[in-house]
Amino acid sequence: MKKKTLEGQQYSETNSKQKKPPKWFYIVLFLIPVLFFVLLELGLRIFNYGHDFTVFKVVTDYHPDKLFLNPEIPYKYFYGTRSVPSALPDGFDREKKPNAFRVFVLGGSSTAGWPYVPNASFPRQLKRKLELLYPENNIEVINLGISAINSYTLRDFVPALLEQKPDLVLIYAGHNEYYGALGVGSTVSIGSSRFLVNLYLWLYNLKTTQLLRDAISWVYNLFNRTEKVSEASNETLMSQMIGNSLITYDSDEYWAGIKQFEGNLRDIIEMIRDKNVPVILGKLTCNLRDQKPFVSVKTEKYPSAEEVFNKANEELNNGNIEEAKKLFLLAKEYDALRFRAPQKINDVISEIGKKYNVPVVDIDSVFRKLSPNELVGYNLTVDHLHPNIDGYRLIAQTFYDKMKIINILPKGERAELSEEKADSILKANFPFTALDSTLANFSIIVLTGQYPFVPKGTPNYKMLNYKMSTIVDTIAAATFNKQYKWETAHSKLAEYYLNRNEIDKFVREMDAIIAERPYYDVPYKTVSAFLIDKGYLEKAIPYLKKLDKIKSDFFTNKWLGQVYLKLNDAKTSLPYLQKAVQYKEADYQLWYNLAGAYYLNGNVDLAITSLERSLQLNPKNPLANNFYNQIKGLKQN
Numbered sequence: 208m209k210k211k212t213l214e215g216q217q218y219s220e221t222n223s224k225q226k227k228p229p230k231w232f233y234i235v236l237f238l239i240p241v242l243f244f245v246l247l248e249l250g251l252r253i254f255n256y257g258h259d260f261t262v263f264k265v266v267t268d269y270h271p272d273k274l275f276l277n278p279e280i281p282y283k284y285f286y287g288t289r290s291v292p293s294a295l296p297d298g299f300d301r302e303k304k305p306n307a308f309r310v311f312v313l314g315g316s317s318t319a320g321w322p323y324v325p326n327a328s329f330p331r332q333l334k335r336k337l338e339l340l341y342p343e344n345n346i347e348v349i350n351l352g353i354s355a356i357n358s359y360t361l362r363d364f365v366p367a368l369l370e371q372k373p374d375l376v377l378i379y380a381g382h383n384e385y386y387g388a389l390g391v392g393s394t395v396s397i398g399s400s401r402f403l404v405n406l407y408l409w410l411y412n413l414k415t416t417q418l419l420r421d422a423i424s425w426v427y428n429l430f431n432r433t434e435k436v437s438e439a440s441n442e443t444l445m446s447q448m449i450g451n452s453l454i455t456y457d458s459d460e461y462w463a464g465i466k467q468f469e470g471n472l473r474d475i476i477e478m479i480r481d482k483n484v485p486v487i488l489g490k491l492t493c494n495l496r497d498q499k500p501f502v503s504v505k506t507e508k509y510p511s512a513e514e515v516f517n518k519a520n521e522e523l524n525n526g527n528i529e530e531a532k533k534l535f536l537l538a539k540e541y542d543a544l545r546f547r548a549p550q551k552i553n554d555v556i557s558e559i560g561k562k563y564n565v566p567v568v569d570i571d572s573v574f575r576k577l578s579p580n581e582l583v584g585y586n587l588t589v590d591h592l593h594p595n596i597d598g599y600r601l602i603a604q605t606f607y608d609k610m611k612i613i614n615i616l617p618k619g620e621r622a623e624l625s626e627e628k629a630d631s632i633l634k635a636n637f638p639f640t641a642l643d644s645t646l647a648n649f650s651i652i653v654l655t656g657q658y659p660f661v662p663k664g665t666p667n668y669k670m671l672n673y674k675m676s677t678i679v680d681t682i683a684a685a686t687f688n689k690q691y692k693w694e695t696a697h698s699k700l701a702e703y704y705l706n707r708n709e710i711d712k713f714v715r716e717m718d719a720i721i722a723e724r725p726y727y728d729v730p731y732k733t734v735s736a737f738l739i740d741k742g743y744l745e746k747a748i749p750y751l752k753k754l755d756k757i758k759s760d761f762f763t764n765k766w767l768g769q770v771y772l773k774l775n776d777a778k779t780s781l782p783y784l785q786k787a788v789q790y791k792e793a794d795y796q797l798w799y800n801l802a803g804a805y806y807l808n809g810n811v812d813l814a815i816t817s818l819e820r821s822l823q824l825n826p827k828n829p830l831a832n833n834f835y836n837q838i839k840g841l842k843q844n
Contacts, residue, residue, distance in 0.1 A: 251414035257421070258282050260412050262367035265301070270726050273298040274371070281353055283411055284360050284388035285395055286420065290444050292316075292354040295325050298726055299347040303372050307345040308337065308617035311373045313361045313475075314380040315387065318352030321593050322650035324693065325350060326638045326722050329594075330377075332603035335722075339629050343619035355444050357387030358471035363408050365475050369482045375615050376479055377606055379489035379570070381552040382592055384468045385454055385545040386445075391463045392452035392545065399463045401470050445546070446658045453543040455504050461549070469555045476563050485615050487606060488556050492571035493547040493592040495535040496584030501544035501591075501659045512541035528580050535582060544659055547592050568609045570602055577601070589651050590660075596639070638722035640715050642700055645683035646693075678703055694720050694727075710741070721753075728758050735766065744770050761790035769800055777807035795824035799831050811838055 251257065260283045263274040276294040285291045303309060312318055312330040320328025334348035351364060361380055368376070385392040389408075391399050397407055410416045454460045479486045500512030519534030539547050553571065560567035574594075575581040587598040594602065610616055624632075649670075654660070656667035675681060679700065686696040701716035717734040724730070731754035738747035747770060755763035768784035771777070781804040787797055798821035805814035818835040821828065 247415055247418075251418060257414050257417035262364055263371065266296075270298060272301050273726060274301050275299075276349070276351055281356075283363075283408070284356060287424070288395060288444070288447055290447065292356075292444060294353060295319060295350050296724075297325070297330075297349045297351075299349050299371070300345070304345045306343065306619060307347055307374075308341070308619075309347040309349070309371070309373050310334075310375045310377060311349050311351060311368050311371070312377045312379070313364065313368075314352045314378065315356050315383045316352065316354035317382065317593055318350060318379050319354055320350075320352070320599060321354060322589060322647040322654070323596070323599070323639070324643050324646070324719075324723060326643070326719065327596055327599055327647075328352070329379075329599045329602040329606070331722075332600055332633070333607055335633055336603065336607060336629060337617060339632060340622050340624060341617040341619045342622055344617040346617065355383055355387050355448050357381075357383040357390050358468050358475070359389045359404055359408065360387075362405065362471045362475050365478045369478065369484065373484055375610070376484055376486040377489070378472075378475070378486065379491070379602065381468060381491050381548045381556065382493070382546065384548060384552065385460075385464045386448045386452070388448075391460050391467060392454050393448050394452075395448065399467070401467060405471075443654055443657055445654060449544065449659065453502055453504060454545050455506055455543050456509050456541050456549075461545075464545070465549070465551050465555065468552055469559070472555065472559055476559060476565060480563060480565075485613070486565055487609055487613075487615075488560050488565055488567045489602070489606065490553045490556050490567060490569045490571050491548050491592075492574040492583055492587075492594075492598075493539065494584055494588040494590065495539055496578070496580075496582040497588075498539075498547075498584075498591040500538055500542035501546065502542065504541075504543040509541055512538050512543065515541055523580065523582075532580070532582060546659075566609055566613055568605050570605055573601060573605050574598065589647075590655055636718070638715075638719045640697070640700075640712075640719050641679045642683055642686075642696060642716070643719065645679055646687060649683060649687045694724060694730075698730075705737070713737075714746075721750075725753075726757055728754055731757075732762060739766065739770065744773055759786075761787055764790065765794075765797055768804065772800055772804055772807075777804045780804045781808055792820075793824060795821045795828060795831070798824065799828070799834070802831075802834065806838060811842055814838055815842065 258279045259277065260280060261277055262280060264277050265271055265273065266275045266278060275296055275298045278294050280294055281291045299309065300307065310330075310333075318328065318330065319325065320331070325331055328350055330348045330350040330352070334346055337344070337346045337348070351368070353360065358380060361378070384390055387393060388395045389404050390396060397404060411420075452460075454464070476486065499516050503511035503513035505511040505514075515534055516538035519531050519538055522528075522534060523531035536550065540549055557567055559565065571583070574583045574587050578584065578586055585595075587594055587601065589595050622629075652669045652673065653667065656669035658665070661667075675684060682691065682696050682700055685691050686693060691699065697716045697720045701713050701720075704710075704712040704716065714734060717730050720727070720730040721734075731750050735747045735750040735754070738744070738750070748767070751763055751767045751770065755767060764783045764787035768780045768787055771780035771783065781801075784797065784801040784804050788794070788801060791797070798817045802814045802817035802821065805811075805817055815835070815838060818831055818838070821831045822835065825831070
């Protein structure tokens, strides 16, 4: 019996040893799912599934040396919305030039320049000022503003931004903290945990994560087929982002938005400072005087926003300005639909600036000083918070003034222009026409004629009652309805003015296209060829030189050479003509002009050689024959 027990025990121990898997078994067990997901990710990338969320990339073969904000990047933050805002086409050199001054600007729709085209945005206005004052530098001011984004998106951009060697970062953001993508009150939200949201954004760069989300969405939609998409096909992005989220003052959601902004801004500043890149923060401004609260909610602790707003107007009408200012601010604070940032957001900006020794510009203070009774209204805004043209110019100037104070400016030689003269030149040459103004007006009408500016379901009477009376209105309406691209609309209007011999208006339309699409060669060629044909030679030179800087080719060198030659500047003409013949040798007129340039520069031998080449291509050219005989005779004498 004892022997059997011992044998059984030995068998059990032996069997136990045989059943225990080796260590490599566990390693393989772990690696199988890892390998599966690695292969899945590789396969999805090979077959180009989903979106590429690289922040900066080459977007056109036409400019392989330029990087742009990825046009697909907004889809990362606006999953499931019926409309997705656009990324602005601000390009910059893939390889930073030694004389470059590179500035990145972070923010939402106010940074993007809404409701205007980017030409009117404060980053573009700042760029044009720097270009005018520092002509020897390659000025790059890259506008990363996108409508309806908040600090989550900005934080997500920063690592890629820092890889591009910025000289300065400007930040004007905070109004979208509640209803912007992934905000605590947004329809595009996955919760209020900053850690989880930022982890999600990191994981969403993976194609596998995109596949998983698409699968979940497909299953959800499969069981919710009866749910209709909103009938308001023209619903604005602003109204789409709201949902039914009301956020009362001092509520948990109110403080969650503040903490979200504070945490993300702190992360942003720390990342930027770790790379020793200068940064300037801008405090926010908005329309207090003329924008009544969107939604009023009376709570146990606080009165309704509308009640406070009405009281503010009473005090203002009675001449109690200081009391009115306090009440207008409180009315905005108590507004339960938080499209205007609470004052606490500006406090956070100031506190973080002080903590990290980061310069802060008080844009709201600047706006107030230039407003009647120091109350910002429609004098500097177009709606509840977006600045008008003068407002955007003011923001650009405020950032520029701070850049001067802290001495973060291009290192090249400054042009001999006073600030007043520079501003006068910029205003006179502002690349913004009646067409752009009308398009902006349509955007404002669409926004303010719908919820939350009017009750839900109310027809947009502003748009319905709009009367079109000019060619500008007609082209603008077609553009707004996506029948024309923006540049096509300007081209059509330019053609209209050209046919009417309104030359200045023609040039202004072309200038607007060039300023908005500075790397597109067709507008430069169109306007310069026209000016040359009409005899405006000196006016053509800036267009040709800008184009030559962007894309030096036969066209730019030939015409610059010929224009300078006609203006009796043979010294400047010669190198352009020399370069032109390298692009195209079989042009008898070009060789004739080159001969003239050589002759006027005192090189008779090369003039004769050039004329001989011209006559080989066109032996019957009387001008070339006469010129050739004249200088041959001079040579013999």
